[in-house]
Amino acid sequence: MINQPPISQEALIAENIARVRARIAESAQRVGRAPQDVTLVAVSKTKPLDYVKIAYNLGIRDFGENRVQEALEKRAAFCPSDLHWHMIGHLQTNKAQKVFGSFSCIHSIDSLHVAEALQRAAEKKSQAAPMDMRQPVLLQVNVSGEASKEGMTPEETPAIARQILAFSHLDVQGLMTVAPLVDDPETVRPVFRSLRQLRDRLRDEVGDVSWDQLSMGMTDDYAVAIEEGATIVRVGRAIFGERVKQ
Template structure:
């Protein structure tokens, strides 16, 4: 029996999702893209499980979490076969064992150090219980250069991508970035464009990886990100309202 969400919550989330999906479609149309090629990840960090179930019942299949323990507890309680959990927060290497194989996507591989930790975690799972893990990851790039943000530099990304080639348990499928907080979303268009341009460069320089995914854009700027090529947008507040601290 699913606990019922607060009265009115389901209607609010449904209305919010309608607006978000419409805006995704409009942005895709402006860019001459098919909106069905864009994955909406509902950022559910700090949100109770009942609210996540509401969004799932409204058609959301991708949920983003940034706290490992919170995410694992939610997975243990609710993980239908068609639900995809995304780790979108900074990943500490000492959490690699818990994270590897538990998420459809890890968006926040921001260094060779983190990638190696995930590879070792997958190797350990194979050795201990013969669980074969092929973990899909995205490389997090700090396009804006802000010291408060995680991510490898644009300059380091090609070399790191090449160093990941021997890591047999990792599937690199693209890039991720977090844009600066600004008053006018147009101010971050150049950030999203730079990530797309880096992706295009990596397709030429390290073609052994799949570079199909660009995870960029959040509540305030996902429409701009889509216009610049985002294939995954991470939206929380526009769906669920202000998050709990």
Template sequence: MIDNIPLNQIETEMRASIAQVQANIANAAKKAGRDLSEVTLVAVSKTKPLEMIQIAYNLGIRHFGENRVQEALTKIAAFHPDDLVWHMIGHLQTNKARKVVSAFDIIQSVDSLHLAQTLERLIAEEAEESGKRLPVLLEVNVAAEASKAGLALSDVPSVARQIATLPHLEVRGLMTVAPQVEDAEGVRPVFRALRQARDQLRSELTSCVELSMGMTNDYAIAIEEGATIVRVGRAIFGAREPV
């Protein structure tokens, strides 16, 4: 039971929510003439209890995104099936990087060369013989919002090239958090600009294929514009708990 709601009721509601999100993803992919297999759904489980993550997993979700390091580490320690992929999607401070490199499967929020170099050093210390490479996405502040982290769009090519030389990191693509707008159509140019930046990079960095963009309010438009990863929380788990 969570907040006095029986788990079977929560499961019923989440089953319907996940089915609706998956249907929306399929419709958006079809509209864009894309293969559904090109889009990965990441369930954003920030502030949600472990029981809800386990329910989502049992309903077929395999990718989960967390924003806060300490909260995430507790969940990962308690629940880590071999086929579950944990995504770090929140702002990452360098003083917390050591905990992240050993726990998460992919970091979507690398927003500076300094952070990438810190991750590289920490992985190298732990994986001298294992040959581990950590997949990362570069977070881009496409709309240049003062309140958000991320690389400036103009800085992406040079920073990506430098990070790509680090032997323990693999630049898998780009990520952005779009501005909050009343009409989701208003963020289409943001998604389009990120796709164009990715396309330019991919000509020289062949591993740079992913586009993580789109959340509950705008993931359908993000898919139409080329998203390969969408990060959906509220539409799966319901409103976030107070923090």
């Protein structure tokens, strides 16, 4: 038997991306959606910048990070004009100054407090150099009610959304949620369905913005999330392999 040479990291990531894209297409087409309407955010947290560059060269243009400092370091080192960095992790208010304007989208506006901190950061920057920039953001909703999850409750979201929509430097584009970790992704289908239904309710009751974006679904459940209306899926392990524990 001839020993095969080990597969290169680039080849492995290429295979993974192809597999994920194929599954996105299958899931979208299953419910009559166009695959191109789903944005794949490759979650690169804890992964070396070389992995990001490999994925970028393979056609990935959206990358998600959880930790502000790690994200900013990667962004400073590698940020072609067509690359989009997403902040998907919990945002501490003392990091608002660093975060505002540094990401194509902040998915994790999980409270009015965080939104206020970003608005203040923007106003402070505007005093130093007048600007009319609006930071794209998503409101994080804790649909499952898990104590370990960040996010506003579905019940309080409409009232908080109305207040955030008044902030001149924030551009609310939709909602985000993190589903519970389960063995069977069908178990969390109701979570994704509930977020979509909340989005529809906000369109009717709050208006003002399109509420187009639904960021939901990760490695273990993104296929189900797409079937329930996800426009953004956040996939890390299925692209880059197991996460490095820190």
